[in-house]
Amino acid sequence: MDKIILNQYQSYYDISEKKGAVVDFLVGKINYISKTSANLEIYEEFSHLYEEKSNILQKKLQRIISNRINFTIIPTYLCNMNCEYCYEGDLKRIKKIMDIDYAEAIVKLLKEILKDERNKDIEFNILGGEPIMQRNMKFYDYLFKNIQNLSVSYKLNFITNGLEIKKYIKNLKKYGITTCQITLDGSVETHNKRRIPIDTTINSFERVCESIDCLLENNIYTYVRVNIDEQNINDLPELSEVVISKKWNNFKNFHIYLYPISFSGHNPNKIYLEECEILNKVLSIFKSMPQKNRLFGLDFHGISFIDALRGNETPPLKFVFCDACRNQYVFDALGYIYSCWWGAGRDEFKIGEKFGNEYVLDDNRINKWRNRNITTISNCIKCKFKYICGGGCSYKAILRKGDLFKGNCYSFDKIIESYLRYLNDYQ
Template structure:
């Protein structure tokens, strides 16, 4: 009899411990006596007795105990087959089109280079035709599927990114994409800096039913204008505020993103007050969230996810509540934990891939004819999975498999890790940047973030289970 290695334990109070089975998704609260017996089983010092028959049967049924390693591995393989089937239902359902990599801002923390932003090549009609034909083909194939689950989970979306997708020079490209998406019944997400919303007002209003927009505001005027700077050195705060007002008026769904690091965290309360003063938090079409600034160079100004979660919980104790200004934190680890630690969600999904880039659900097209899977490297001619032109799309089989088949079963470092099914193997781009190998993982901040998250919901857990 062996105890699974996929078990995590967290103290809730002096008498109770939360145990989590990361493979089966089981959550259980145990007393100190049960905890002691589980430790004895783990250490090989437990002596079986008839009084523990019910406990042993429960531990087996909950996936904590197995007769031997082979039994556990067989169970994991069954889960893996099921997980693979579920993943197949959502393959190729997220397409990102970058009309240009040019941008009118020079944000201080942008992961794209200024050289890239100065390149104002706009995607050609022929290139766009190739992309739209491919998307239409995929959508039609999905809709022909007999499997009802595929129809439900395999919903296709198109995102517009860049650079800045809503530059005035991109108008005809954006117009054509919106018309295509409307005809096909596909949602369009536009990630914009918000400086040209008024120029696009008529077009956005026309297609408002299929559009969702993301705009970034990093603080009050003093803070924001030091971070999100125009190419001429001036700030963008006033125009972006006007754009948000415009979206409220047009009733277009919009996410207000706040990129957080150590340089603006202390002023977050000022931005929250601004949002209240502008009454954006009362608008039904606006949702506000925070996200950590990414920097794989280990810059001292960035937060790990556990650090950010701690800070936001301190500054926004009402985080996520219906009356809260800040609705959520958007980041790879915390996003997953929002679902995994949701006490009302019975089916806990595995996370064997870190993000969309390695799950096979993201394809990104840039005007230089490159296809990638991750926004961090889009347009940089780095780790592309294919190319495209006016004649067609050409996937590199080796590179596509390298990205889309990366999971915790393939990555050597992850195979014996107890966090593997809730981590996903860490960021693939960070692995490449730091170790020059997509399968030489850089561990995510899952262990510390999970501890912080559970500490923040201890009372909810105890109340939920009547302890």
């Protein structure tokens, strides 16, 4: 009988009858084990050496100060579609939109933030509602003209349903668009059933395909997101054929990925499959597809860590889960600033407010959010997955547990084991 000793930052995965794997989540390493007997004895031992290594890594991560400023702007909650799982829910009823006065206040705040140090990385994310509509163009014209007058470089990402991209591509290029995220949810029938335009004469699937063509032709990095759940998993083979037939996968600035749906603003009581269950169904379908058709990235927790190790790359390590606990400011048309765009419209996420022609930040609330990390969340402190998790989504921690300083945990072991088994059998 074989004996394997694991420390507090390692997990063993039984990936086949003849093969096992030990993944080290602190050092960042996979050791494959050839099994010499049917049974293994797994022992877990606390290692002070690994705890010392963890403390050193943690101090390094704490010293890293993000130079990136993330301004996420929601110019309107209005939308030209009615998607069945839209996370905004009742917010879509709000008719107010951002005007030039908002643009002036945003630029003024950016100047204040840049006053002491101008060599920061600036990133703008524009979303909605639907951000690419005629009613928002005047606001963008003024906003980005004035930002460009600051002579600072920035990245600009639009998150859009894609209905109006062709119509406004010249505007987007003038604003300096860097990347665009657009959603395609399966076959023509499935996509059009899930993502429904207000104008029922529009074929949503065809319009999105035209928009992807337009973005790629204009050399704009295009992320195509497939919001995956039980309804559209079986569409993956057909959707992969669409990508190949349109030759999108030949573009270096194209990436299509699967994102598991876990929440619906329209129906917050709806129960979705666990992430690991969705992944198992996805991988089962992958097994039936030709290798060249398995072109979807997998935005499931822990997958990017394993992919980095397999590619001999430095795995991404997290001290916090996302920009909500760093330098992120989310502006909406009601005049509030939030820490997180999922939390827009909720008081506990507010970190600032517009008064007159300027924004006033609430330093106490900002400090509270900036203090959420793997050292201040009690169930993260001794968790082996903390450096690839960062404490989990703060929005879901508040939604599910009512406490910002509770971790939102994921089934890392189940997800990673399923993925390693798939890689062993089909890669």
